Amino acid sequence: MWRLKTIRHKASRSANDLEEFKHKKREFEKALRQARRDRQLISKRLLQNEDEDSVETDSVHLSPEQVREMIRGIQCGGEEKATRLACLRKALRNPETQLAFIKSENSMHMLIGQLSGHNAQCQLEAVRALHELSHSPHPSVGQACLSAGPYLLTYLSGQSPKLTELCLYTLGNLCPDNGSCREKLLAQGIISALANCIQSQKYNLAVVEAVGFALSQLLQDKDATDKIIPAVVDSGIISDLISALNPHCDFGFGPAIECAWCLHYLVSSNLDNKVLVTQGALSQCSACLITLGGTVAKGNLEDGLELLIWPLLRCLGNLLVSEGCDVMPEDTRLLAALCVFSQAYLQPHMGLSRESLWVLNNLTASSSGFCSGLVLLNLVPILINLLSFSKGINLMVLRVLGNIAHNGPECCVRLTQAGVLSGLCATLKMAEPEVVTLSLEVLHMLVSSSPQVIEEFTRLNGVPLLEAIQYNSEAEQRVRAAYILDNHFSEVESLS
Structure with a gap:
């Protein structure tokens, strides 16, 4: 995630390994967001377990018999159950092992049993295992995970932020697998669960970021206009998305980026954008761009900053030309911010420079004042x-x-x-x-x-x-x- 975060690691890991781990993680997240920016691709997200001894994330392929043996070991219980679940979760990083797991008898039943149990550590490891499965390239694996959907949604209102965050990213990964997955999650109440989650944990920025990711996965569905967006509007989540547009000085840009993409997908739909304008989307996007413009004007092109500017520009530019929108920004500092972006990003991100000028065109086309x-x-x-x-x-x-x-x-x-x-x-x-x-x-x-x-x-x-x-x-x-x-x-x- 694009945030500054204190990460606890075991003392055996060297400082160089930690820096390499964090660098790879930042680059991976940046690549995902750039893919979505350039081609609006639905992209799955895999949270790294920050407490592990190794920065390696690859896993060897296990045979079906080896997988069944691991499942039996967990079912036997005992004090080693959480450790065995952790071993299973690491093994599930391998796509072929994931297929072997879902084909094994009672595999998902066992995992859901641990998820719904009272052992907090086993519960967390079970969610991590489901999270690994949700990242699978095989749609059948995601389909198998849907049986855990009601539990994942229930834990969005739980007391453990880490568990909530994992559940959100797991649900977000399941959304794009196929239409039936989305239909089931919608029927199970995912939108109202996301709205309740962000409203109850608005001060937990990691959770806000995860809610934004999960919701953006839903909003990119081709049928979102008819089936999803009306439910999003009725849920009351829009005001929370708008409130999250302010980057946090310590946490970073992640929550604002994810929520800005959600707003972009809403603005780009056939939604009556008066709803968004009334709730302050236009004024908040403008204010945020002005703030970012001041940062860029000082020569601070912080890594990832452009990933927030992109969706904010698209939100504002489309709101300005949307039918029935007769409200304009009032702060002329927005003009300076747009000119700053067009200059500063001309070489590293010419498309962003062009998009800044597009918003400037939309502003000046309908306002003699601008x-x-x-x-x-x-x-x-x-x-x-x-x-x-x-x-x-x-x-x-x-x-x-x-x-x-x-x-x-x-x-x-x-x-x-x-x-x-x-x-x-x-x-x-x-x-x-x-x-x-x-x-x-x-x-x-x-x-x-x-x-x-x-x-x-x-x-x-x-x-x-x-x-x-x-x-x-x-x-x-x-x-x-x-x-x-x-x-x-x-x-x-x-x-x-």
Whole structure:
């Protein structure tokens, strides 16, 4: 999980091994979240047991007879039962051993018996064994685990945070196995159980993070809009997800990341987003982005920070364009934060830079106040510097500049004073047709606003660029270039 955490290990493990273990764990979690960010894949999660002697997580394949022998040993009871359960759990890391286990007679019955028993250590080891099984690549293994579903849901209201956390990740892993698994968990009341869990343990950030993970697994189902989202709205969990968007200085980004993805999936559905706006999703996303923008502006690109910025941007950007949403953020510091993201992540995460500009476009497309804010806060030069970058960056910048220019002559003059014409001279030379077309559109608004703009564009030798487009480009661009030349530069052409 993306959190800072004190981990107790046995003294025999060296400091280097511990650091390597934590580094691998962070990289593994980062890869999962990046996969979900890039392709919205449902991803299973495996919690590492932090008290083990070895950082190795691989296990050898056991034969069916060896598995049955382990089961019999546990059924015999005695003081070694918890130790034997721990050995079984380690063996269940092997996918083939997992299949052998579920095919063994009374295997799940034995495991559920230990789960529902009164021995706390055996109960914890049984949950860990189920957690290993839930991570299996074989859908049949997950199907076999469903018999433990009611117990896992019951323990979400228990007194042991570690047990609750394990149950949550196990349930989250079972959700994507197949439709029948989700149907059974929904019928067993998983959504209300998740809502009750996060409401009763909102100060336990590890549990909040685990609830967010389990819920996000459900919300990515293709039928979520009809079957799952209405139940989520009715459960009252949305306000808790919104409250969790604040990163904790000691714990880290994990809870906020998971809950932000949940909100993203809700916003991206056919849900009436007025529900989310009313409960503060838009204002909370904006406030969190402003805070993160301040962190990034200081040069602190902390590992994993971008994984929180992604879903927050998507939530905010989609809320701004959702039908019936007539509420806008009020804090112009959001503009500065978006510009900071577009600059800081241009090299390491160009997609995030592009997404920041997309949100900026959505803001300025429907708010003259934010258009003026970009000018007054002297943020336009940042945007102009981004015009030289391709892969959609310059297109988004041109759309934002067009939104500003659309607000009238005063904004056009201010854009010109900021140096936008030199940037347009560069984009008019580019090979991408859409970039040239958008550049001509912005240029037309600018030169229509003031004679001073025409004079400045002429001084920058922009007229020959229009003439080149008029004769060497696609039909739409030729028409646009010819119109600008005929209506605004005809005197200049005659003099030349």
